[in-house]
Amino acid sequence: xxxxxxxxxxxxxxxxxxxxxxxxxxxxxxxxxxxxxxxxxxxxxxxxxxxxxxxxxxxxxxxxxxxxxxxxxxxxxxxxxxxxxxxxxxxxxxxxxxxxxxxxxxxxxxxxxxxxxxxxxxxxxxxxxxxxxxxxxxxxxxxxxxxxxxxxxxxxxxxxxxxxxxxxxxxxxxxxxxxxxxxxxxxxxxxxxxxxxxxxxxxxxxxxxxxxxxxxxxxxxxxxxxxxxxxxxxxxxxxxxxxxxxxxxxxxxxxxxxxxxxxxxxxxxxxxxxxxxxxxxxxxxxxxxxxxxxxxxxxxxxxxxxxxxxxxxxxxxxxxxxxxxxxxxxxxxxxxxxxxxxxxxxxxxxxxxxxxxxxxxxxxxxx
Amino acid sequence: xxxxxxxxxxxxxxxxxxxxxxxxxxxxxxxxxxxxxxxxxxxxxxxxxxxxxxxxxxxxxxxxxxxxxxxxxxxxxxxxxxxxxxxxxxxxxxxxxxxxxxxxxxxxxxxxxxxxxxxxxxxxxxxxxxxxxxxxxxxxxxxxxxxxxxxxxxxxxxxxxxxxxxxxxxxxxxxxxxxxxxxxxxxxxxxxxxxxxxxxxxxxxxxxxxxxxxxxxxxxxxxxxxxxxxxxxxxxxxxxxxxxxxxxxxxxxxxxxxxxxxxxxxxxxxxxxxxxxxxxxxxxxxxxxxxxxxxxxxxxxxxxxxxxxxxxxxxxxxxxxxxxxxxxxxxxxxxxxxxxxxxxxxxxxxxxxxxxxxxxxxxxxxxxxxxxxxxxxxxxxxxxxxxxxxxxxxxxxxxxxxxxxxxxxxxxxxxxxxxxxxxxxxxxxxxx
Numbered sequence: 025x026x027x028x029x030x031x032x033x034x035x036x037x038x039x040x041x042x043x044x045x046x047x048x049x050x051x052x053x054x055x056x057x058x059x060x061x062x063x064x065x066x067x068x069x070x071x072x073x074x075x076x077x078x079x080x081x082x083x084x085x086x087x088x089x090x091x092x093x094x095x096x097x098x099x100x101x102x103x104x105x106x107x108x109x110x111x112x113x114x115x116x117x118x119x120x121x122x123x124x125x126x127x128x129x130x131x132x133x134x135x136x137x138x139x140x141x142x143x144x145x146x147x148x149x150x151x152x153x154x155x156x157x158x159x160x161x162x163x164x165x166x167x168x169x170x171x172x173x174x175x176x177x178x179x180x181x182x183x184x185x186x187x188x189x190x191x192x193x194x195x196x197x198x199x200x201x202x203x204x205x206x207x208x209x210x211x212x213x214x215x216x217x218x219x220x221x222x223x224x225x226x227x228x229x230x231x232x233x234x235x236x237x238x239x240x241x242x243x244x245x246x247x248x249x250x251x252x253x254x255x256x257x258x259x260x261x262x263x264x265x266x267x268x269x270x271x272x273x274x275x276x277x278x279x280x281x282x283x284x285x286x287x288x289x290x291x292x293x294x295x296x297x298x299x300x301x302x303x304x305x306x307x308x309x310x311x312x313x314x315x316x317x318x319x320x321x322x323x324x325x326x327x328x329x330x331x332x333x334x335x336x337x338x339x340x341x342x343x344x345x346x347x348x349x350x351x352x353x354x355x356x357x358x359x360x361x362x363x364x365x366x367x368x369x370x371x372x373x374x375x376x377x378x379x380x381x382x383x384x385x386x387x388x389x390x391x
Numbered sequence: 392x393x394x395x396x397x398x399x400x401x402x403x404x405x406x407x408x409x410x411x412x413x414x415x416x417x418x419x420x421x422x423x424x425x426x427x428x429x430x431x432x433x434x435x436x437x438x439x440x441x442x443x444x445x446x447x448x449x450x451x452x453x454x455x456x457x458x459x460x461x462x463x464x465x466x467x468x469x470x471x472x473x474x475x476x477x478x479x480x481x482x483x484x485x486x487x488x489x490x491x492x493x494x495x496x497x498x499x500x501x502x503x504x505x506x507x508x509x510x511x512x513x514x515x516x517x518x519x520x521x522x523x524x525x526x527x528x529x530x531x532x533x534x535x536x537x538x539x540x541x542x543x544x545x546x547x548x549x550x551x552x553x554x555x556x557x558x559x560x561x562x563x564x565x566x567x568x569x570x571x572x573x574x575x576x577x578x579x580x581x582x583x584x585x586x587x588x589x590x591x592x593x594x595x596x597x598x599x600x601x602x603x604x605x606x607x608x609x610x611x612x613x614x615x616x617x618x619x620x621x622x623x624x625x626x627x628x629x630x631x632x633x634x635x636x637x638x639x640x641x642x643x644x645x646x647x648x649x650x651x652x653x654x655x656x657x658x659x660x661x662x663x664x665x666x667x668x669x670x671x672x673x674x675x676x677x678x679x680x681x682x683x684x685x686x687x688x689x690x691x692x693x694x695x696x697x698x699x700x701x702x703x704x705x706x707x708x709x710x711x712x713x714x715x716x717x718x719x720x721x722x723x724x725x726x727x728x729x730x731x732x733x734x735x736x737x738x739x740x741x742x743x744x745x746x747x748x749x750x751x752x753x754x755x756x757x758x759x760x761x762x763x764x765x766x767x768x769x770x771x772x773x774x775x776x777x778x779x780x781x782x783x784x785x786x787x788x789x790x791x792x793x794x795x796x797x798x799x800x801x802x803x804x805x806x807x808x809x810x811x812x813x814x815x816x817x818x819x820x821x822x823x
Contacts, residue, residue, distance in 0.1 A: 082722075082726055083725070083726075084722055084725070103725075103730075103731075104722070104725040104726055105725050105726070105727075105728045105729055105730055105731075105734075106728075107726075108728070109726060110726070110727075111722075111723065111726040113719045113722070113723055114719070115717060115719060117717065117719040117720050117722065117723035118723075119720060119723075119724070119738055120742065121741045121742060130724070130727055130729070130737070130738075131727035131728050131729075134727065134728045134729045134730075134733055135728055178723075178727065179726075179727075182727070182728065188726075
């Protein structure tokens, strides 16, 4: 089934492995297919193999084993300059000895394009990133955000169908980064190009992507659209890596279809949805998002199990209130409440009972 | 002061005074003056800190070089010791035949000089322009002990016929003024005839222009060779992992830590006709036993040994520049469609230019003035202008000539430096 999908994928990794030293695998058996026009993000902590995958796709690293295909054609043996892939680098890599115009002209010149067409394309690409007036500046004379736009324009000026971005917004400040995220997203939608984006910033990944591949330890842990990734993590790593997460260790006490009862190590029984659970008695870690925790009985489904919690502190964060609770022996259980007019105020020291919809508590692999 | 605009405090001070006397400190003094006073102490302290070095450079570098350069156009060896005949030369026109007054002045000066034992010095000065003149002066000096009777012309000619030589009188006229351009003329293979016109010396005596040309040509060649050999090594050093590149760096720096003499002599051992390289070539059968190559005591030896010695001066600036070039530039160029050669030529190489410029300038300037290696391994065809300067300093003792040659060398290096600044820009230099 996997192979059928790979057949018409625009970019396909097939059983790709990569080792630098011949002793450890940086990328372990990677299978990934990316559709045409898709915005796919490789997300993961540093050293998880995501950048290596990108470099293999760009042609700067060779796969130790396996095959990479672009538009159905194996590209393992194709040198980088013949792949026709646009790339935006982490530090922009704008050529410092050339002006902005010359930087953009470079990919067109090496393709032997005529002067008039070059100029037309450069103008179009610069206008696209709202940098039309900067053609004669040197990269050093531009701010970080402007350099970022130029790098983007340079990667797009020769009309590649696939653009790779290696943490392109990492060096920008928060506000500019968020602004650029939307710009890149809109460019992607307008041009219909395929984008493979590498980042370690989950917010960025959730904002921009069609699908996110979460990398850890050389493997894709989960490949899913942002909402599914956030709401239905398939293992404990994804649950803890994406967004804030409460993890409660315990043992499966009852298992029936898509419902499970978990006896927590710290005492108490809770409802959960079994995800990668096979049998009773298995150890598990239950993952619950802070904003899905309820403490008012009317908000919980009838018959829901609740457990006792002691309020340790309440932090006022403007749009939300963030309560730290002592639950089942853990002092780091977080609950988020919307800051509305009718919201019940909790005080430190108060004892409450908390609960949730069973589908919001996911029984995952033990950590 | 040149750096007023660069000094933010100074800029504020000028703005303040430009607005008018409105700005004052809290106790009512003009702000500009208060600022100047507060900075004066810091300036004075900074100046005092560099003062020892300034004095050291002045005493050991600027003054000696100034004195040396002065010798190239000022030599009073004749005019000081021969006052009377110098006065006669000053009073008559060029081309005037010496009359009896001139002969009398000459005889009186010669007698005085012989007694003061300065006649050798006088002869040496004339000898610079007219070879053989020194022995004429000294032998005449010995014969003069008893004094001379008029008519002096006949008396002097009686001692030595050589006194009638018009070239001698022309040379003495030139030497009668302490300031002279003759050493510069000689350094360019030019001389003056009896009428004072500048002409080239005989073809057999033309050495200096050829030596200057050879010095510049060889220096250029050596600079080119160090570039060809050093560029790949510098690149390797800059891209290898730190541990390996440190080891390689030690190998590059090793020549720095061994004595110049040891290095040059080891080249002798390697390159001489019965040396290691020839032995290996004979053993391999590349050349016959009677075809051993002459690789040392000629230009080849100078080129090989100097290239080796100057190589680190090219490698180090290149390395320091290359290390700062992010590998993503070349990757970016490749991803944009450039072949590895195009990426090197248009993206990598232009970024190494500051290091290349610094290295080339260093190697070239060092090579132009190099002395010991060509002296040891250069034979006769591998001698450079510095060897000629050393010869004039130590064996012919014609320091004025040495100074003139050195001044020309210095001037041409400065011209090249100026050219470099115009073409490449000295700001683009990066030494490390």
